[in-house]
Amino acid sequence: MATTQVSGMPFVVSTSLDKPDPNLRKFIRKHVMMGKNRGKTRPTKKREKKALELDLSEVADPTIHLTKPPAASNSSLVVTRLPIPPKVGSELSTVHFADDVDLSTVAVVLRFSSIAKQALFPLETCISFDQGDKKQWIEPLAFDAAYLHTMIFTTHDYFNLLLQRAPGGETSTHFFKTIQILRERLLYEGDGRSKVSILTASVVLALAGHALLMNEYVSARHHLEGLRKIIDLRGGLTTFKGSSKLLIEILRCDLGMSLYTGLKPLFSDILLSSGPSLLYPEPLPTSSYCKINNLLEGITDELVTTWTVMEGFCSLINLAAKSKTRIPKEMFLDAMASVMYRLLYMEFAADSTNELLRLALLAFSSSVFLQWKYMRMSYPHFSALYKDCLMKTAVSDIPPQLRLWLLMVGGVSVFTRADEEWLRPWLRAIMNLCDIELWTEMQDILDSFMWIGLVHDELGKEVFDSASLLTITL
Structure with a gap:
């Protein structure tokens, strides 16, 4: 067996039945495996997010994560990019949603889901939310059309207000679609189950919260009164004990409406399920x-x-x-x-x-x-x-x-x-x-x-x- 060099390329010529020596075997294996392991790289450590100083008028991407609340006198914000998978667009193309919608609009909803708890709760780092909360929020996009359109227009309008832009006309189509589907569900569906479902309550609550955000307080009160009827048909607030996150949002909207208008809240019966305090039955000796x-x-x-x-x-x-x-x-x-x-x-x-x-x-x-x-x-x-x-x-x-x-x-x-x-x-x-x-x-x-x-x-x-x-x- 011999090795020769032809135009810079090695050739091995074997003329014997004897086993090749170990060095030659290593030489052959090296060239056989050349290029086989390319592309298999070890996972690299996460890079720390880089903070960027941007002028508020330059922020146009809803995947941007604000790291301090905006002040009226200062439009300079510290922002970081959200850790959104770069393939979200291509992955969405394989998902079937509850209605025919532009995939880019749903992508914004999914992006918002990654910051929702931080955006809505200043105390988020101190509160233990279930890991399943996010899943329960995303899954209905695939089978409830009213919920799908509601999430699209509320999410887009939230970002528009956050970035000090007027609510876009592109969201109005989803708003009216939500109202149409919800009206048909409440008036014509025969079994009655969907009329008082958790998802229907979530849609009506979202309409009330959106109206509150837009300073449309007559509409917000109207939606809250409708939500009150749905909850009564379900058997009261106690039926939401298994959905404490939704119950929190219901009460927050109700309390916010009361502070804005001076009217008595609609869900004060929550007090019937608690004593003077579920935290401290007796005054603390402080x-x-x-x-x-x-x-x-x-x-x-x-x-x-x-x-x-x-x-x-x-x-x-x-x-x-x-x-x-x-x-x-x-x-x-x-x-x-x-x-x-x-x-x-x-x-x-x-x-x-x-x-x-x-x-x-x-x-x-x-x-x-x-x-x-x-x-x-x-x-x-x-x-x-x-x-x-x-x-x-x-x-x-x-x-x-x-x-x-x-x-x-x-x-x-x-x-x-x-x-x-x-x-x-x-x-x-x-x-x-x-x-x-x-x-x-x-x-x-x-x-x-x-x-x-x-x-x-x-x-x-x-x-x-x-x-x-x-x-x-x-």
């Missing part, structure tokens, strides 16, 4: 529990208990954020229902300290339970009510530290840029009274009452900085 009684005279026991429940929930969330753990979503639901519905049904004199504390707790809890992460919801009726109560109540009898908390709560929850004219001077005066010059000093006072850094620190720092600037201009 220093704040004694403090609120000592600082404010004549506060009712029910209001003090509600304060204590909310304070306990804040402590749990702050602990979860610090330890990077999560609480069950049912605990979020219980706290929201037991605190906010009770506060909405309490009645006190308009200029009393009880009323001021009730409104402050409502404002604070709305920022915890109702606000979205990247899009701040506005409640003009409630905001005006809270401002009016602050102006009329004898706040001089309230310790300055508590007055500071009352104003800061309004600043991070319901007050808008239009309120800065009266809020900043008042806040600055109390800061001087409390000898506050640094944000950390402000934090210490806010934490001594009730505060969630994960939700309030960023907005709180903006309010503090805005008031601090008055020291230069006064």
